[in-house]
Amino acid sequence: MPVPKRIATVLINSLKGGVVPRVGLPYITVGREAEIGALLRDLDIVADGGASFRFVVGRYGSGKSFLLQTIRNHAMGKNFVVADADLSPERRLQGSKGQGLATYRELVRNLSTRTRPEGGALTLVLDRWISGVQAAVAADGILPDDSNFASEVERRIYVVIGDLREMVHGFDFAKLLAEYYRAHVEGDDETKAYVTKWFRGEYRTKTEARQELGITTIISDEDWYDYVKLLARFLVGAGYAGLVVLVDELVNLYKIPNAISRQYNYETILAMYNDAMQGRAQHLGIIMGGTPQAIEDRRRGLYSYEALRSRLTQGRFGREGMLDLLAPVIRLQPLTHEELFVLIEKLADIHADLFGYTRSLTEDDLAEFLQLELGRVGAQSHITPREVIRDFIEMLDIMWQNPSITVAGLIGSDDFAHATPDMPDDESDVAPGYAEFTL
Numbered sequence: 054m055p056v057p058k059r060i061a062t063v064l065i066n067s068l069k070g071g072v073v074p075r076v077g078l079p080y081i082t083v084g085r086e087a088e089i090g091a092l093l094r095d096l097d098i099v100a101d102g103g104a105s106f107r108f109v110v111g112r113y114g115s116g117k118s119f120l121l122q123t124i125r126n127h128a129m130g131k132n133f134v135v136a137d138a139d140l141s142p143e144r145r146l147q148g149s150k151g152q153g154l155a156t157y158r159e160l161v162r163n164l165s166t167r168t169r170p171e172g173g174a175l176t177l178v179l180d181r182w183i184s185g186v187q188a189a190v191a192a193d194g195i196l197p198d199d200s201n202f203a204s205e206v207e208r209r210i211y212v213v214i215g216d217l218r219e220m221v222h223g224f225d226f227a228k229l230l231a232e233y234y235r236a237h238v239e240g241d242d243e244t245k246a247y248v249t250k251w252f253r254g255e256y257r258t259k260t261e262a263r264q265e266l267g268i269t270t271i272i273s274d275e276d277w278y279d280y281v282k283l284l285a286r287f288l289v290g291a292g293y294a295g296l297v298v299l300v301d302e303l304v305n306l307y308k309i310p311n312a313i314s315r316q317y318n319y320e321t322i323l324a325m326y327n328d329a330m331q332g333r334a335q336h337l338g339i340i341m342g343g344t345p346q347a348i349e350d351r352r353r354g355l356y357s358y359e360a361l362r363s364r365l366t367q368g369r370f371g372r373e374g375m376l377d378l379l380a381p382v383i384r385l386q387p388l389t390h391e392e393l394f395v396l397i398e399k400l401a402d403i404h405a406d407l408f409g410y411t412r413s414l415t416e417d418d419l420a421e422f423l424q425l426e427l428g429r430v431g432a433q434s435h436i437t438p439r440e441v442i443r444d445f446i447e448m449l450d451i452m453w454q455n456p457s458i459t460v461a462g463l464i465g466s467d468d469f470a471h472a473t474p475d476m477p478d479d480e481s482d483v484a485p486g487y488a489e490f491t492l
Contacts, residue, residue, distance in 0.1 A: 056080050056406060056407075058406075060076055061077070061406060061407040062407060063076055063077060064077045064403060065400075065403065068081075068400070068442050068443070068446055069442075069443060069450075071439055073118045073119050075125075075171075076170070078122055078123050078126055080399065080403065081396065081399050081403070082123055083388070083392045083393075083395045084389065085123070085385075087376065087378055088109075088120060088378065088385065089123060089124065090378075091378035091383065092107065092120075092340065092383075093127060095107065096124075096127070096128055096133065096294075096297070098338075099295045099297070099336055099337065099338040100131070100133075100295055100336075102289075102335050102336060103335070104328065104329040104330075104332065104333075104334040104336070104337045104339075105329055105337075105338045106326050106329035106338075106339045106340075106381060107339070107340045107341070107382075107383060108303075108340075108342070108348060108382045108383065109341070109343075109385065110342075110343060110344070110345055110348050110349075110383065110384045111342075111344070111384070111385035112345060113344060115385050115387070115437050116437075117301070117344075118301055120342075120385070121137070121299050121301055121342050124299070125297070125299055128297040128338075129165060129167045131294055132167065133294045133296065133338075134164060134165070134166055134174065134178065134288050135164075135165045135296075135297045135298075135299065136163055136164050136165070136296065137160070137163050137165075137298070137300070137301070138156050138160045138163060138300055138301075139300075139302045140156065140300060140301070140302045140303060140305040140306060141305055142305060144156040144305075145309070145314075145318055146278075146318045146321040147275075147317045147320075147321045148274065148317075148318075149314070153277055153321070154277055156300075157277035158253060158255070160281070161254065162253070166178065175249055175253065176249055178291060178293075179230075179233055179248075179291075180237070181292065182290070182292070183210070185291065185292045186206055186209045187206050210231070210234050214227040216286070216290065217230075217286060220279075220283055221279045222270070222276060222283060223283060225268055225270040226280065226283045228268065229252070229268070232248055232266065233249075244266075247266050248266065250265075254277065254280075256271040257271075258271070259271055278321065278324070278325060281298065284296060285335065285336045285337040286335055286336060288336065289335075294336070295336035295338065296338070297338045297339075298337070298338070299341075300340070300341045301342040301343075302342070302343070303341055303342065303348070304343055304344050304346070304347040306318045306347065307343075307344075307346065307347040307354050312353075315357070316358060319357075319358035319361055320358070323360050323361055323364075325339060326361070326364065326381070330381075345384075348382065364381070365382050367380070387437075390423065393438065393441060394423060396438070396442070397423070397441070398416075398419055400446065401414050401419070404446070414460065418460040418461075422444075422445060422448065423441070426444060427441075448460070448463060451463065
């Protein structure tokens with residue numbers, strides 16, 4: 054199937070730049086069937102009212118973020134709302150300078166649905182909730198011009214709101230939903246803007262919230278996760294299957310220099326994990342991505358926090374080559390040589406369609422390229438799909454701009470240089486490499 058030029062452009066530019074594209078992933082996905090299948094089963098659990106929590110572990114460039122984005126697309130296709138955020142020095146799960154709230158704001162900013170996959174879907178979700186209730190009332194035979202229409206819509210609105218009040222912070226959450234509904238009916242756009250500002254966690258003081266909304270509660274660094282659980286519960290009442298939260302770059306918690314600050318962040322992860330595993334969260338799926346070092350280092354990683362280590366560490370029967378995809382930690386294995394071959398073949402076709410030329414690379418050319426990539430010094434320790442893809446797209450770009458150059462002439466040249474590998478911070482952060490390539 055031809056790839057639309059807009060999507061093909063994003064794919065080629067993103068991959069050459071070493072980042073994961075947010076669109077078009079089905080066109081280039083290879084391998085990972087078992088991992089994707091395991092995470093999709095988690096989505097079924099969430100849709101049934103349960104909760105799930107997974108860690109996806111892989112070294113830099115191994116496809117960890119790619120897998121998270123793939124699940125993001127699958128989840129939206131299954132009518133989930135998805136929120137994703139990358140951790141950074143400014144965004145953590147807890148911090149003395151509002152870093153946890155910053156992560157919440159990023160999650161809400163990136164709130165995405167099937168019809169708004171690029172993010173910013175909060176207002177869309179709230180408006181769809183009200184419109185959905187109105188449509189359901191009309192479908193039951195009470196038309197908008199009926200005198201009972203408004204009262205029946207309001208009754209059903211408050212049924213959804215009432216289910217939230219029993220939860221932590223649920224009363225204020227429900228009160229603001231009711232405020233949004235009244236503002237929607239009255240056409241009060243200013244109040245609607247204030248409510249969405251509150252849901253985004255943008256009120257910095259209780260005084261500001263009291264002046265604009267008449268409440269003294271705001272989302273803070275200490276309780277933002279409680280509001281994520283409330284949001285997941287509300288989304289089901291609004292007609293969605295649930296909420297999926299994707300948090301990548303756990304390595305930024307590993308890099309926190311202060312041991313006490315790291316422990317506070319790991320305590321937050323433990324609370325979220327326990328909620329999911331013990332059934333205290335509903336319709337909520339959480340997936341976190343990190344490097345082996347960020348998870349397994351017993352000095353600074355998640356395993357330095359004994360309560361997490363005892364829950365996440367591999368059991369006695371687990372060993373290399375025997376995957377347990379039902380465990381809370383999914384460890385990514387390297388793509389096989391055949392999967393890499395299929396991947397670069399897809400990229401060659403997309404590149405040719407994008408720039409309007411007939412692909413001249415043969416299977417032997419592709420095999421020769423991989424033979425050189427995977428046979429170079431250091432490949433067994435440090436080569437990842439990211440470096441292979443960057444080198445391959447660069448080669449395609451050069452050959453398109455210089456038609457007289459052949460694959461053999463380019464990669465056989467003394468001037469040929471590979472992409473610089475994404476070296477880990479520590480030699481413990483390496484995965485099994487690749488042996489010599491054969492097709």
